[in-house]
Amino acid sequence: MVTIVIPWWIARNNATAFAVAATPMEGIEQIGGICLVAIGLVLFVSSLRRFAGEGEGTLAPWDPPRNLVVRGPYRYVRNPMISGVLFIVFGEALVLRSSAQLEWALTFLLLNAVYIPLLEEPGLRRRFGQSYQEYCRHVPRLFPRLHPWDSKQ
Numbered sequence: 001m002v003t004i005v006i007p008w009w010i011a012r013n014n015a016t017a018f019a020v021a022a023t024p025m026e027g028i029e030q031i032g033g034i035c036l037v038a039i040g041l042v043l044f045v046s047s048l049r050r051f052a053g054e055g056e057g058t059l060a061p062w063d064p065p066r067n068l069v070v071r072g073p074y075r076y077v078r079n080p081m082i083s084g085v086l087f088i089v090f091g092e093a094l095v096l097r098s099s100a101q102l103e104w105a106l107t108f109l110l111l112n113a114v115y116i117p118l119l120e121e122p123g124l125r126r127r128f129g130q131s132y133q134e135y136c137r138h139v140p141r142l143f144p145r146l147h148p149w150d151s152k153q
Helices: 005-013 024-053 080-096 099-138
Strands: none
Touching: 005 080, 005 099, 024 080, 080 099
């Protein structure tokens, strides 16, 4: 929905279509967008695999992970799936060179910046206790750190 259906709807309603860059600067923007989409896909897929394997759960609210996952992409950012989606929607805005797509990306960022700390994280604190608190002290919520956190330090 977030990376395909809504962007498609926005593009359709704003008469936005992909067009090959007409200038070198536009080309750089589009290449940057493609890179962001690729990073987002890698983040999302790799974190989803860890979530299911190590976390022993799914994205479904009725089957949440039973274990706190702090390895792989989770060493860089606490919400790598959402971060991956953010990379994708910002990348789409650059590829399409669309201000409407950029507004959608910013809206999605804002929604998650409010939802995660207010609704998601309190439940994680209750389920995983002190280990989650320690994790939160070292790993940022949405914007990945440059170097991985080592939970054994």
